[in-house]
Amino acid sequence: MNVIVIGGVAAGTKTAAKLKRQDRSAKVTVYTKGKDISYAGCGLPYYVGGSIENREELIVNTPEKYAGLTGVEVRTQMEAVGLNAQAKTVSFENGETVSYDKLVIATGAVPFVPDVAGKDLPGVFTMRTPDDAIDLRAYAESNHCRSAVVVGGGFIGLEIAENLLAKGLKVTVVDMANQVMPNLFDVEMAAYIRRQLQSRGIRIITGAGLEEILGNEKAAGIRTSAGNFDGDLVVLAIGVRPATGFLSDSGLLMNRGAIVVDQQQKTNLNDVYAVGDCAQVYNRITGKGQWSAMGSTANITGRCLARNLTGDTAVYKGCLGTGVVKLAGDLNAGRTGLTGEQAKEAGYDVITVTCVTDDKAHYYPDASAFVTKLIAERNTHKLLGIQVVGAGAVDKMVDIAVTGIAMGAAVEDFDTMDFSYAPPFSTAIHPFVQACYILENKLSGAFETFTPDEYASGKAKGYRVIDVHPSAAIPGAEWVNLSKVTAPLEGIDLEEKLLLVCARGKRGYFLQNRLKALGYTNTRVLEGGASINNVKAAFAGGVLPAAEIKRVKGLGCLQDKRYADVFNVRVITRNGKITAGEHRVIAEASERFGSGAVTMTTRLTLEIQGVKYENIQPLIDFLGEHGLSTGGTGSLVRPVVSCKGTTCQYGLADTYGLSEKLHERFYVGYHGVTLPHKFKIAVGGCPNNCVKPDLNDLGIVGQRVPMADFSKCRGCKKCQVEENCPVKVAKVADGKLHIDANACNNCGRCKGKCPFGVLEEYKEGFKIYIGGRWGKKVAHGTPLTKIFDSEEEVLEVVERAILLFRDEGISGERFADTVSRLGFDYVNEKLLSDTIDKAAVLQKTVKGGATC
CATH class of the missing domain: 3.50.50.60 (FAD/NAD(P)-binding domain)
Incomplete structure (x- = not known):
């Protein structure tokens, strides 16, 4: 043969x-x-x-x-x-x-490549063969790419996005569908995945069809039906044919x-x-x-x-569309079988449940949760599909479902299966079986719910939100202490429509069980609880309590004191530099959710004015979809300020590049780290101090230190170096040029001024000031006793300063006060040479003292 x-x-x-x-x-x-x-x-x-x-x-x-x-x-x-x-x-x-x-x-x-202008530009890649991956990685490294656009939000697109993010690139994923992973995950699961990806730093744009790849000699981004998106490289992961x-x-x-x-x-x-x-x-x-x-x-x-x-009979019985994907950070997703929509289209009478369960014993280190959606046929209880998202082994959940669906199992068939259990691997009742139990309770009527999709579509309108968290957690909702419910709830009629919401849905079910026994007839539990739903509740009388005002302030929303429910929302611009596309997004956000006015703060952030309380979360979500965020308040590292740097005639350093690194490492990376007070960083490209680095908690100034060869000096009567020294520290005396190193501010303006080459060599670097402050009290920072040669050295010292402030600062005092109290010499030594135990410092409990 x-x-x-x-x-x-x-x-x-x-x-x-x-x-x-x-x-x-x-x-x-x-x-x-x-x-x-x-x-x-x-x-x-x-x-x-x-x-x-x-x-x-x-x-x-x-x-x-x-x-x-x-x-x-x-x-x-x-x-x-x-x-x-x-x-x-x-x-x-x-x-x-x-x-x-x-x-x-x-x-x-073969990869599908749409016939659009720019598709053949250098910097445009598909992902099908080893050479595709090799060329992409080599291009990103050799061209020092800092951003990427991935066209396509399916498995491959999101895997590429995760790996480009891991290489330090800013990543935007664009898909023409209205969700990520279309036809693979139902809309509410896709929405949860999207929020998780965005929280990990990947920008997601949906509903945007590719129209052109931008760039002249190489790719510079894409043009879509929803606008332009910049990127140093473009990956086409639209699908294959x-x-x-x-x-x-x-x-x-x-x-x-x-x-x-x-x-x-x-x-x-x-x-x-x-x-x-x-x-x-x-x-x-x-x-x-x-x-x-x-x-x-x-x-x-x-x-x-x-x-x-070769003579055997091997019938292929069909696929289930099984897939599993590693997403950004610790996020995984898997699925098999039919989605809810696909099952309806196939003619099934569908019932679903979405739940959140532990992925292993909750007390075991690195324990997390599975968000699981089961799809089944209502009459036969036959399992039709599963979708799972979580940090753990989602594949084991999917594989159990594959086996069950292939065998035609009903959800009850899993109830007593002897799945493996030990705390590092699972829970005593397997998380898959727990999901089946929850669906069985829903099938029997014991568990009456709104699905996340039903809630998002407004089906819970008219229901009173009851907060069943261990402590009050939902602004505007009435909190109920579950353990104390032994009689009808005071002031709530037995026929009133009640939406019971907790973190995951479990405590809501417990309360529903009690309320039904007490005669309540109209309760619903929100499936997945606050973990996967954006829960809203109206405040009694429309008055915002102080705790809620404090909460939204922490999101970067400062109350307009003229009104009870109007806020000005700070949009972080990283360093005062935003793209034309971001300008358009902020302008649109202001018109859609605010008064239409945008102001600039002294910290180079933008504030959208006149945002009503109910528009705050939609505004934040809208900005997040376009790669922007709000913030800049609280006892945290604040957004970094920088001058124009090398785009200015005096600039000695790439301030935008350095400030973006500072932003990512400390504003973003340390955003969950509370400090004794706010901590402000400014980057100046030269000693002109346009952004006043020495009036910040920590200031960085570009330096050009002259390395003079005085043997070449001819003692000119009219010395060009002396004539051009802006701070007048270069002087000719006794026939020789003298430069007072202690008074020189290292501005570099003397470079090339001596025709005989006295000043040809310079040391490029940075000076770091600590302990500056402006506001009610003004303090000028003091420079550390070293000129730093590289950005990495600067980043290391900045981190040490933040850690020292967290470790030895007192709640309510600014870093200037900490430096003054401890003594500059002590702090200087700690930052330059002493050991700081980062892990121990980050584990400390610190109370912040910032009020704005």
């Missing part, structure tokens, strides 16, 4: 290897378009991020190694261009035509480019089979055709086909 396999990645190599093991006499030849075979396509994003260090780790087998292991002949760089099924031949681009007894088409898929163009006139039956096969991978042509991303398979639940461009499907169907070709 002469078998030709076209395609040498997952499906092709799996089919060929298994076939050869089944029948050693078979002649099996793999023809592949590329130079590599059997590479780890799913690992490409992790090469970009550096988790996989070198190219060789991506290559599962070389052609030579594979041929030696399997006995399969491999022909690389052979692109198939035609099929003559009647003659049983395949023709290739190099002119060769080969015959077959059996033909396996495993050509996979079956690589079947060369088969268009072959007679093969295809559906949207995917080859239609039966459950044994046969096509409509005799002795022609197809597997992998180029073939359409079946959905195991609905029985309908489905395209499953997954490495798992490719390998499974490839193995089945090899058995079928």
